[in-house]
């Protein structure tokens with residue numbers, strides 16, 4: 001296909017997450033073939049066969065961290081009192097009702113909502129594997145298949161971060177048994193998790209990539225994490241881990257392991273370039289330095305972190321130390337990657353009493369190419385020849401965006417409703433005449 005628009009470059013070959021993303025060019029012709037960008041021309045006009053995209057065309061957004069089923073909790077849990085831990089009990093209630101058919105139905109709506117928000121790739125941190133009580137489905141990967149086929153049906157990329165979950169929690173005396181409602185998350189042993197993965201005849205689909213996840217230091221002991229990382233390295237796959245979201249889990253980790261979660265990961269040689277640390281909200285200065293030294297990516301989820309009263313992670317310090325940052329909508333209290341990106345800067349303003357902590361062009365790079373790379377698509381999230389043909393167009397004349405210059409500043413004004421066109425793998429999945437057809441009320445009233 002060919003498309004002509006004003007285009008915002010984002011992402012570059014440099015190893016720092018900054019670069020020539022400050023300017024937008026008008027009259028840009030993007031040519032794609034077999035899912036790749038094959039040509040980018042400026043000022044050559046719009047050939048008859050090309051589609052004219054009115055607005056700002058930029059790389060598609062990457063959603064680095066998703067638990068699709070938690071979308072069903074939006075609006076139902078925000079008004080209560082409590083903490084992350086009381087919210088988690090409501091989350092267990094929603095997970096209880098899922099089976100492969102109902103999860104496919106729900107996830108199709110969630111991934112459609114993501115497509116409408118300009119998201120071209122999602123990392124699904126998936127742990128609702130089994131029946132109640134941990135009993136396997138006849139096809140032990142039925143739930144993962146439901147998610148993968150939902151994303152493929154919608155037409156967005158999915159990295160299936162199949163998650164190991166072994167323990168009910170951690171305190172100073174060690175790991176404790178699973179609670180009944182956690183049993184369906186667990187394969188019981190890391191060896192079973194590896195075996196289940198080998199049993200999966202994964203669909204040979206251009207939009208699907210396999211990854212791995214270890215739930216957290218409270219749900220997976222470090223030796224089991226090493227088995228997951230062994231699988232991931234053997235398969236050239238990303239590994240994602242929830243780390244230091246809550247002070248209480250840090251305390252339990254220090255009480256038992258005599259080390260912070262990051263120190264435990266380092267001591268077991270788990271910090272490799274394929275690792276993304278999710279949250280990283282409560283890190284020590286030494287944790288920050290360690291993550292930076294290893295060039296680790298941290299997936300911040302600011303809209304969930306504020307909803308759950310988690311706290312504000314040290315984003316500027318992490319970048320300064322050499323780490324990278326991407327974004328996830330996590331619990332889907334909001335599915336809006338522009339909001340996640342601007343929240344990084346706005347949270348930093350609240351905690352430092354200073355404006356302009358992150359360059360606006362860097363925020364877009366984090367929301368696009370860093371996220372794609374974290375999910376195992378290193379050639380996605382960038383408008384360049386040879387890159388994946390995943391891009392979106394944002395209306396510059398809407399009630400929200402009118403007046404914003406055509407450039408990265410769009411991150412401070414755009415919302416999902418301003419995304420007019422979404423192209424993934426060279427295919428248009430959202431346009432004024434192409435919209436996912438979803439009965440939202442039926443999908444989300446579960």
Ligand SMILES: [Zn+2]
Nearest residue numbers: 067125242330
């Ligand atoms: Zn999460």
